[in-house]
Amino acid sequence: MMRVDKYLADCGLGTRSEVKKYIKAKQITVNGTIVLKPEFKIEENTDVVNFKGQTIVYEKYVYYLFHKPAGCVTAMQDNLHKTVMDFFPEEIKKKGVAPVGRLDLDTEGLLLLTNDGALTHHLLSPAHHIPKTYYAILDKEVPQEAVGKFKRGTDIGDDKPTLPAELVILPEKTAAELTICEGRFHQVKRMFETVGCAVTYLKRLSMGSLVLGDLPSGEYRKLTEEEVKLLLSY
Numbered sequence: 001m002m003r004v005d006k007y008l009a010d011c012g013l014g015t016r017s018e019v020k021k022y023i024k025a026k027q028i029t030v031n032g033t034i035v036l037k038p039e040f041k042i043e044e045n046t047d048v049v050n051f052k053g054q055t056i057v058y059e060k061y062v063y064y065l066f067h068k069p070a071g072c073v074t075a076m077q078d079n080l081h082k083t084v085m086d087f088f089p090e091e092i093k094k095k096g097v098a099p100v101g102r103l104d105l106d107t108e109g110l111l112l113l114t115n116d117g118a119l120t121h122h123l124l125s126p127a128h129h130i131p132k133t134y135y136a137i138l139d140k141e142v143p144q145e146a147v148g149k150f151k152r153g154t155d156i157g158d159d160k161p162t163l164p165a166e167l168v169i170l171p172e173k174t175a176a177e178l179t180i181c182e183g184r185f186h187q188v189k190r191m192f193e194t195v196g197c198a199v200t201y202l203k204r205l206s207m208g209s210l211v212l213g214d215l216p217s218g219e220y221r222k223l224t225e226e227e228v229k230l231l232l233s234y
């Protein structure tokens, strides 16, 4: 059971005080009856709550694709830098949304955020090799032999070599797309270091079936049901 004003605010209808105004204006019904008090208790899984005739469905789990800009940290809070959470409004943060994995401070691109712990666990588990594709700009031309080296697995100084990765050197030769199936610390940068190249720009383009597309930097959007289903099927 929960208060109807909290329920509606959690559903993203507005802030608690906005929701209270809707209640005062008799715009909220529960099972067809107008609600008169914000403290009215509802059963969130069975009661039907309507706003101006539209049913407001409680979403326990929410999934967002975020285009992380450079200069913010993938953390819930930080004393020095802006965090990815600073791009999200209070009503989304309140739902317990957190980033799935992390991108470096200077890395841009696709970041998934959710409050679905099971999906997070699934995607981060080393047993599930979710491919992640990065676009990188390097300080010099990427040697052709890097393609085979990365495909075979590369010693980047960890206990084990990296899993096979796919490298596509782009025509300008100082840029490449690299698809890896792990998420080790600074993995892309460390892999390029083994072929004498320093990454000067890094952007994640995709994660499994999810693609960044033309989502502008600093913005987020909800995943579609289909996108969530596909992620779970990895």
Ligand code: URA
Pocket (backbone or CB within 6 Å): 102, 103, 104, 105, 107, 185, 186, 187, 188, 189, 190, 202
């Ligand atoms: N690899 C890196 O080196 N940095 C990232 O942010 C992601 C992958």
